[in-house]
Amino acid sequence: MSSETLTAVLFVLVVLVTVGITFWASRQTHGATDYYAGGRSFSGVQNGLAISGDYMSAASFLGISGAIALSGYDGFLYSIGFLVAWLVALLLVAELLRNSGRYTMADQLAYRMQQRPVRTAAATSTVVVSIFYLLAQMVGAGALVALLLGVDSETLKALTIVGVGLLMIFYVTVGGMKGTTWVQIVKAVLLMAGTILITVLVLAQFNFNLSELLGAAADNTGKGEAFLNPGLKYGIDMTSKIDFISLSLALVLGTAGLPHILIRFYTVPTAKDARTSVLWAITLIGAFYLMTLALGFGAAALLDTGPESAVATSGGNLASPLLAEAVGGGAGSTGGAVLLALISAVAFATILAVVAGLTLTSASSVAHDLYANVFKKGTASEKDEVRVAKIAAFVIGGIAIALAIPAQKLNIAFLVALAFAVAASANLPSIIYNLFWRKFNTRGATWAIYGGLVTCLVLVASSPVVSGSETALFVNHDWSWFPLSNPGIISIPAGFFFGWLGTVTSNEPEAAAAYTELEVRSLTGAGAEGVVTTH
């Protein structure tokens, strides 16, 4: 059986297993808490796995190892920001949020502020962040499937995007949070197992000696020692250096503002379980990123990564799958074909799990924040709310499909970095202020969210990514004036500044008075939403 056939068979298997899980989960889902938060019945370990499954996207699995394979040490810098970011979530956000919200990111703001303006703002930024992130995953899925099945056709790419879109709509509408969580748990286990296997096989070729592996990578790429030193990718000039600092800020501060990560904290019964889940997530994600070192340098050492190679022309995305083929015995061997197919299927499962989480997050926010609380002013029944969430999943899935097809020329890593930048600029300031600043109020929250969001989007639209460079979205136009492609260094402080400005220019004693209740509840769990048992 050829590698392509085996890959196709395993892809179908992944789809069948996840569809099975979703049907099973749908029978366990009864009310709104089941649908949005999996009945808050997941254990810390389960949620830790699911968080890892939600977080380690194709951009991590394929992107980081590919970046290391092509740019050496500089590729590794990405993963450190992605990991350290979890300390912000652990120390400042996870437990407090678990105690003060119910289903969406907006809940903890609405707890002490005027619901309609803050929910509208938070739902807007939730949908924007999730759409950017979704686009990255779907564009990645299209490219990946075409490359792995060895068919480079625009039709196949578009069909893959549509197929992935329909699957994610199915997971979310039928399985809700329970189905999505189990898909993410299964994916996390598969991803860790696949990564451990390849890492061991790579290291075995170098006698489990890291120095030997690095030396071979430096030699094989022909770049020598520079490959192991920082600066190959980001050290070109002052602009690229500042751009990198800007990116690093967005990575380290963005995680704790990603809506699809935040709502995972609602799926456990207590704040202590939320803490346990983050500890598990840090362990798994940290171990995973350490292994990407072996994958990335392994690919550099064992594969052809020259400018014409498959690794380079795929932007590094094929480094991991091709490395699996190489350590399995090389192209044409049975071992190589099996490992290539396995790792490709793992990458496919990864994409499916992440897009499901993102769609659920946006659909929940549209239904719970916009429909139930802004539009219906809290009079909608639970049943109605869940029905609207399912309709919203269809609409958001449809929008994502429609945008992803023309967005295929956008760089995946850029889209993910942009989602992190928006999360850090628009969401994190309001979350931190709300939990730690008594005087913070409705105007502060809306200004923080809209201010951070608009600053971020305007800067990106004015950057060389969109116009005025050879790789821009609009090659033939140039309206760019902002030199960096990562807006974080300006837009994150802007979010905090607007939040402060809005707060000090308005007076809302009710919000300050209600802070006492928020503070007690967030730190003690007194009155927090508990497990819901509906059987």
Added chain:
Amino acid sequence: MGVTGPIPLEVKPVSDTNHQQPHQTSGHAIYEELSATDDFKELRTRYRAFAIPWTVAFLVWYLLYVVLSIFATDFMSIRLVGNINVALVFGLLQFASTFLIAWLYSRHAGKALDPLARRLELRYNQEVGR
């Protein structure tokens, strides 16, 4: 379910027309009461005394690493053992420090925060009844 608690006791009826949307707080007097206890003040102090300095510390440590990686490439390129250079060791130390701080926090929370939080929550449950 949280949203529809009893009529607020503390929060005065809002007359301003801009503030027509209700806040979601329950308005239970118990929260003011708990907030004034020594247990709660101690819990807040212990939480903040850990979380805030450590957050500042790991952010500074991370930014130091980022800035050195980009502006002090000569220093970061010094070889230590074989092909292992300062940059790689520094990067691995970021992993180590992340694991360490996470472990320290979970130990601190288990010992110093959870017992107090549990006591306050029990008091809430007794007085409000669930």
